[in-house]
Amino acid sequence: GKAQKVTFVLDWTPNTNHTGVYVAVEKGYYAEEGLDVTIIQPSDMGADAMVASGAAQFGVSYQESVTFARAENVPLVSIAAVIQHNSSGFGALKEKNIRSPKDFEGKKYGGWGSPVEEATIKYLMEKAGADPSKVEILSVGTADFFQASSSGQIDFAWIFEGWDGVAAKLKGIEIDYIDLGKTDPVFDYYTPVIVTSEDMIQNNGKMVEAFMRATIKGYLYAIEHPEEAAEIFIKAVPEADPELIRESQKFLADRYQDDAPYWGIQKKEVWQRYNDWLYENGFISEPIDVEKAFTNKFVE
Amino acid sequence: MDWLPVGFSLAILVTWYVVVTWHDVPEFILPSPVKVIEELIGSWDLLLEHTLVTISEAFLGLFISIVLGTAIGFAMGYFETFRRMVYPLFVMTQTVPLFVLAPLFILWFGFGILPKIVVVFMVCFFPIAVTFAQGLVQSDSGMDDLLSVMGATRWKIFRISRIPQALPHLFSGLKIAATYGIVGAVLAEWVGAQKGLGVFMTRAMKSFRTGVLFADVLIIVLLSMLLYKAVEWVERIVCRNITNGGKIT
């Protein structure tokens, strides 16, 4: 029969977190499942509202974002963890000498303006015995890490190791990196994740299954053949820096699945821990029912 | 006070309310106006705090735009060569997508109030300068001739005839600037700031509080309309004499 139209919304610009999906498109895995997938690049409002409202069927999000969404009764469900462990953290140019949360004191942090960042930094500094009131938190919005730090506007920022970290290496810029996932288990949450709506799962389960079958194939391919996957991605997204893609792809190949039994699996305790932390810090007024926030049904 | 648009707006609000409740539209797609008002009242103190920041940025930016816009608009009207030189460049600045440039402004000007003022200026300067220049350029040559026979210098011709005649134009530019001033500041904040309605907005958006987002937008709209009305009021006072009788030339 005719292929079913499916819209997949990214979280931001295409990057190596999305390689599996691009591979599945290019290699025809979706077509085999009878799906015609369109990939959309959104603004920094992200994919959540679009997926929840049914404007798109699937999208990329983060555990944090799904938690906020569910706290506001937005019917979003995470159906796969793209990367097993949080691969983001705090980066700073070498000369800034920021190697642990202790060193945040007296420095300028450049973020995207979310209160969660502030709370995270505060939490880490307190834990390390530093004075959180001594860090200056600035919002740089869409300005990027390198621009902001080398122009002296900020000292450190929240970066993705597999992207900004790799880019730094390529540019020959030396940086220090504090892996957030390793600082405290609570911060080893899932980012990014693939999401869909409750409505899709209830009324269109077949499509979700088909979509995920193909997506899994895509990511497994990326895990096994990082070089080929990188080339496929570069072909699909020629606007990005090819060198950066290749290096980033190499970096991520082992981290998609990492120590998990299979790609995409999500653990309840990870969801519960972070949910509790958000609740304790007052970001959500009610703890959410984490069982409903994610499902492994489609990756098992 | 003209009640017609007020009534019309109310009608739209009611329709909005009815549609939203009737079709049971989820809040994150489109909150009902009642919800928006609730959020407005609920987050009042927080909103106020952010609003004050935005207002101060917008006002400073507008002030500078008005001063420089009028001055450069005048220079463009007065010096033909200057106009020919810079006018296409000014048009160009308007075709540059600001939401792309705004992050660079942060790099260039830091995180303080400066990049916000620059964005407001980029948005508001152009309409003021251009409308004023256009008003100054179109002239009644007979009147100019007469004044020059009276011994008026170019400057006096402008002061006596061209500037008054250009004032209604200038005010239409000022009204455009008033319309966009607040939005400009919000855009700048949205791209990177610590406080202000733009920051508040991104936060509301990220936490799916569309009701609060709309309350935020509502404040922006009300502020802008207030500014607009203020300019209109000044215009009425300043141009009363000029446009009296309905015809300026």
Add this chain to the structure above:
Amino acid sequence: MDWLPVGFSLAILVTWYVVVTWHDVPEFILPSPVKVIEELIGSWDLLLEHTLVTISEAFLGLFISIVLGTAIGFAMGYFETFRRMVYPLFVMTQTVPLFVLAPLFILWFGFGILPKIVVVFMVCFFPIAVTFAQGLVQSDSGMDDLLSVMGATRWKIFRISRIPQALPHLFSGLKIAATYGIVGAVLAEWVGAQKGLGVFMTRAMKSFRTGVLFADVLIIVLLSMLLYKAVEWVERIVCRNITNGGKIT
């Protein structure tokens, strides 16, 4: 062709180049113009592909804005009550931050070309409608009187006297619309799309290719200026007779 602004622009480019190479400014903060041109040539085919998408969105949006803007501007000039009713609302639409609303448009109108056209429309409609309406409203009452004595209906008075007299105003609105049309489409793409200069832009930005980003901005600026010049050209043809002699009234 006026070479003065061209020369002036070149001077600015040279200064830019000298400053960047002299101070050794890193590319990701401010690329040199040479680098931008290199990137423009290097990514030419890719840029072209995205450009075509953006152009088609902008043109469709502009077309609709021109048709509806002129029609509604006319209605506002013609029907006093209609103007009083909708004018404040139109002003309001301009004070709403579009970059906030644009994502909602996607929720409402889907991912196709529709939300892009809506954004372009929101940006371009207002200046067209408002300038036209303003031009229509200001009248030489003596001329209106004379025509009505000749038995002209209100419609004929508009056709014969008011519309020609409002044309220069309309064109100043059209020029504003031309200036903002492309940027509007880019903004809409930036908020969510598959293709187009806005998409290209964010991708370039996120892979730290500031040179490509500037090449992208350059295309946007050139396209907008081209559109602007096109409108100016049509204006010269249409208004030649009206403004001949330098004075319209």
Add this chain to the structure above:
Amino acid sequence: MEQIVAENVSKYYTVPPEKGGRNHERLQVLTNVSFRVERNEFVSILGPSGCGKSTLLRMLAGLDRDYEGTIRMEDVDLKKNRVPVCYMLQKDHLLPWRTLMENVLLPAEIEGADLKKEAEAVRPMLREFGLEEFENYRPHALSGGMRQRAALLRTYRMRGDIMLLDEPFGALDEITRMQMQDWLLDVWGKHRKTVVFVTHNIEEAILLSDRVLVMSPRPGTIVKDIRIDFQRPRNRDMLLGSQFLGYKKDILASLG
């Protein structure tokens, strides 16, 4: 039969407050103006500058209904309805973006007549008006007198049996003025129109009119209604006769 009947017409303008900022004032411009004009009559109105002549003509054209008293034209109350007239304002009001010809074609255009035909009909008249070379000129490139003649020609092409002319020859030299006077008399005689003619030229008024109405200074009212008994067609020789001088003295006396 009377075609125009004005009875006790008074007119006030509301004047914007003075510099000092006092309240709005009322300026009385016309007071108890009453007169009648018969069908096919040629009536001139003379009066000091500012006495309300143009104001009165505006009322007759149906453009100003804000007055006391009544004006009836062809038995129509002008406060309620309009009657088509040929009206020429004191200012020329030519559309600056139209050529002379296009301006003259306006009445035809408004009536939806055939413009080609109308242009053919107008062209010989352009010659008669000394404007044939300037058919394609725009108003700003015409001299003051040429603009006035263009406006007059346009007025003539309007539909209506009544011509209301506000100083139509004010900007013309003596010779051109005479030609235009002859033309007007000819038109009036052939087409049997009713003419209300505001002028400052006493001789012109006597030469052309059946009756001359003399107005007082503002607030204007009609102080004298003089019947001119010269037979028609008239010629300029009568300008030297004693009867003519008598009329002239009479008018001058009532004017000043």
Add this chain to the structure above:
Amino acid sequence: MEQIVAENVSKYYTVPPEKGGRNHERLQVLTNVSFRVERNEFVSILGPSGCGKSTLLRMLAGLDRDYEGTIRMEDVDLKKNRVPVCYMLQKDHLLPWRTLMENVLLPAEIEGADLKKEAEAVRPMLREFGLEEFENYRPHALSGGMRQRAALLRTYRMRGDIMLLDEPFGALDEITRMQMQDWLLDVWGKHRKTVVFVTHNIEEAILLSDRVLVMSPRPGTIVKDIRIDFQRPRNRDMLLGSQFLGYKKDILASLG
């Protein structure tokens, strides 16, 4: 001594292409105009409508330097420099947003004179001009004749020994016109100005002038230069004398 010397002045206008779209054409407006005006002389210019009188006055005012031939005023070549004159255009050119008084104060304002004093000096003249009540009116609320008088008053307040007047009395009734003529003669006599006066009224020209220049139709040139030998001060009785009629016939003959 001669204050104004015009020699072989010719003037062409470039006319925009006609509807048909032909090339730009040249319209000759003045051809070989030569005349001299002595200091304190009162010279009138008469000529058919469109012959180039306003164009010539624009040149004398130094506003148009695009002509052939030379014009010298007080030994200054007008193509190179300007001489301050009192100039009144055919259109009134009052600033619509200024009151009558503010318009009349314009020359003083431009010279940077004391406006209070100037207003005091102007106020009695407003009375003389029949405008005293309208000091605070804006032009749109004035009648045509009132606007013209305001423009004349403004012209009088300009600095310069030479007055260039383009049909200053065209919109005035006979009585007001006489008052204004008397006023002008008075000003001319007292302040010993040189006057170049464009008019359509032959009697007025004879009554006021030392010399009358008669122009031919376009392309205009001076076809007659008539010295009026009445003694001064003049009165209106001479209008009835045979010498006057002689002048008039003479002028009429050379006009058409």
